[in-house]
Amino acid sequence: SISFDSSPEFQAPPTVIMFPRQREMSSKVLRRQKRDWVIPPINVPENSRGPFPQMLVSIRSDQDRNISIRYSITGVGADQPPNEVFSIDPVAGKMFVTKPLDRERRSSYHLRAHAVNMNGERVESPIDLYIYVIDMNDNRPEFKNQVYNGSVDEGSKPGTFVMHLAAFDNDDNTTANGMVRYRILSQTPHSPIPNMFTINSETGDIVTVAAGLDREKVSQYSIIVQATDMEGNLNFGLSNTATAIISVTDINDNPPELTSRTFSGEVPENRVNVVVANLTVIDRDQPHSPNWNAVYRIISGDPIGHFTIITDQHTNDGMVTVVKPVDFEQNRAFMLTVVVNNQAPLASGIQSSLQSTSGVTISVVDINEPPYFPTNPKSIRFEEGVPAGTSLTTFSASDPDRFMQQSIRYSKLADPADWLSINNTNGQIITTATLDRESIYVKNNIYEATFLAVDNGSPMASGTGTLQIYLIDVNDNAPSLLPRESQICERINRNAGINITAADTDTDPNVGPFVFELPTFPASIRRNWTVSRLNGDYARLSLRTQYLEPGVYEVPVIVTDSGNPPLSNRSIIKVKVCPCDENGDCTLVGAVAAAGLGTGAIIAILICIIILLSMVLVFVLWMKRREKERQTKQLLIDPEDDVRDNILKYDEEGGGEEDQDYDLSQLQQPDSLEHIISKPPGVRRVDERPIIPESQYPIRPVVPHPGDIGDFINEGLRAADNDPTAPPYDSLLVFDYEGSGSTVGSVSSLNSSSTGDQDYDYLNDWGPRFKKLADMYGGGDDE
Secondary structure (H helix, E strand, C coil), rough: CCEEEEECCCCCCCCCCCCCCCCEECCEEECCCCCCCCCCCEEECCCCCCCEEEEEEEEEEEEEEECCCCCEEECCCCEEECCCCCCCCCCCCCEEECCCCCCCCCEEEEEEEEECCCCCCCCCCEEEEEEEEEECCCCCCEEECEEEEEEECCCCCCEEEEEECECCCCCCCCCCCHHEEEEEEEEEECCCCCCEEEEEECCCCECCCCCCCCCCCCEEEEEEEEEEEEHHHHCCCEEEEEEEEEEEECCCCCCCEECCEEEECCCCCCEEEEECEEEECCCCCCCCCCCCCCCEEEEEECCCCEEEECCCCCCCCCEECCCCCCCCCCCEEEEEEEEEEEEECCCCCCCCCCCEEEEEEEECCCCCCEEEECCCCEEEEEEECCCCCCEEEEECCCCCCCCCCCEEEEEEEEECCCEEECCCCCCCEEEECCCCCCCCCEEEEEEEEEEEECCCCCCEEEEEEEEEEEEECCCCCCCCCCCEEEEEEEECCCCCCEEEEECCCCCCCCCEEEEEECCCCHHHHHHEEEEEECCCCCCCEEECEECCCCEEEEEEEECCCCCCCCCCCEEEEEEECECCCCCCECCHHHHHCCCCCCCCHHHHHHHHHHHHHHHHHHHHHHHHHHHHHHHCCCCCCHHHHHCCCCCCHHHCCCCHHHHCCCHHHHHHHHCCCHHHHHHCCCCCCCCCCCCCCCCCCCCCCCCCCCCHHHHHHHHHHHHHHHHHHHHHHHHHHCCCCEEEEECCCCCCCCCCCCCCCCCCCCHHCCHHHHHHHHHHHHHCCCC
């Protein structure tokens, strides 16, 4: 057995607890014996000030009188994280706490106590130790937010829920340390009373306790709420505060009121979309909300709907606007009755104000209105061919200003054909020329003219009217033959012939069917030609004889329409008679012969064609030969692109006359090279031709075309690489030979190894062009 002694600081007097024992039965079956004592939990207050380590309990085994016992503890807080919170004296069995405990981090510990002998063999069964951390009031209540926002409708009844606040205390909420209570410290403003709200001390719900919330007087309240633990004990509890902002929301408890019982305005007649009166209104509800926005209605005085009232979104005023034109001659004034409401209905129990209705007087201002033609456009019917001076109609206008004594004068505004005139006082229309339906100004048999009517008001006003004259067709145009030209085979053919028709600018019934016939004179017409009818509009002109000599014939044909009376026209059709092939088509020679050309002219044309073809052939052969010569010539570029013998002009501004006075003979190659061979040894110029015998280059094949330029370059490069006498540049940099006969030696004869006898200082006087040379050869002592 083991005894358990508690420290007098934490527990009652020590109690001996026996370890469970095991007895050997006759059946050699081990049976567990019940513990003699239930070990009570060990309570340790948090935040203890020590000194540490502090002894908690003493654990002893009843076998320690016979053998040496070693005690140990295991579990969280002993040998498991957090380690070394608890420790035990292995010999005496005293268990200690080594540091202050924090219940908010860990509220309990479960340890096991062990007893073993010096060999590490267990002598007692482990016992469970439960350690509870006793809570201390070391945490204040904390609000999640410092400021809370809520709202409540104005006019709410007492007991109306407003908002909820909650504070959390980390202490044990099963004890007074974590039990939070709420109360209101202050209310701002105090209107209408200082205590408009209350808070449930346990739940944190804020409700109204009094009536009288009016947004128009107080729109927002600020409340300081205090949360205290220890069940609200202000002497022992810890407290914290938060602010509750309560907004009083608007309800439509104020009907709109017009600022005047009557309003007035005026409007010119025949004007629309103009504001004629402005209605002002007062509403104490929240601006720009449905409870404030005004809606105006006209309930009487405007049965036709001439007016409407538009609400100004910014000022809430009502703008009386004309939507239909008003006429002074019909209504000189309007008496409107207007009522105003809100977009949202009034709150329950709120009555409309008497000032929500007003009268609006609109006066109509008379203005000079333009004359108008009662029938516009006006249509009349006449036969074409009406002579000049004929009275067609009276086109008069009316003046809508019945209360003004005004006269109207007329004038012509548009008369495309200049056929009409109008009396300037009574509007009588008289023709000034013959009306012709076939005129280009007549569209679909209708001729239109526009006239102007002007009154003598102040200011003068005018109106326009259109007169439409429908012209009835008469047979005043003879038909004309179509086509004017055609061709036919010289020999009669069953299917050969020319289809002819007629064109008539008149309309039915003054057009077809047409009658086609040949005149009786001259007699050769009917002897050589005949006309057969195909239908009412077409006929066929064909040969009467078996053969007619090729040529151009002018065949007269008489065409008659079906008008009453009928009109006839003698028309000429030019017919080309020509030889035809087996298909019945005119041949080329035949067409030429038919055109009137003789045999000599035809031969001359053929000779010209042959000469022209010969010239084209010679030109083609010359171009091919020139192309062949260009391909066989050993040039790097095409002859057209060879610029060696050309003068190239660049945009270069030269010097004076001295710079342009060149002696071209200095550029020629000298006949003798003795001065070059006998020159003293020195650095040889790389652009000078070698003196030693040059190796013979292999004969290069003829380049077929500059297109093989790549092979040409590669071959020249290989020749230069294999030539031991070649200067340090490839053969592509060798320029063309400029001829012989130069009397000037090569500049390569200049030698920089001067002995100092020559003075080159005069080069400094020759200008900037010789500055580089003066720097190289001047001041011989310095270099």
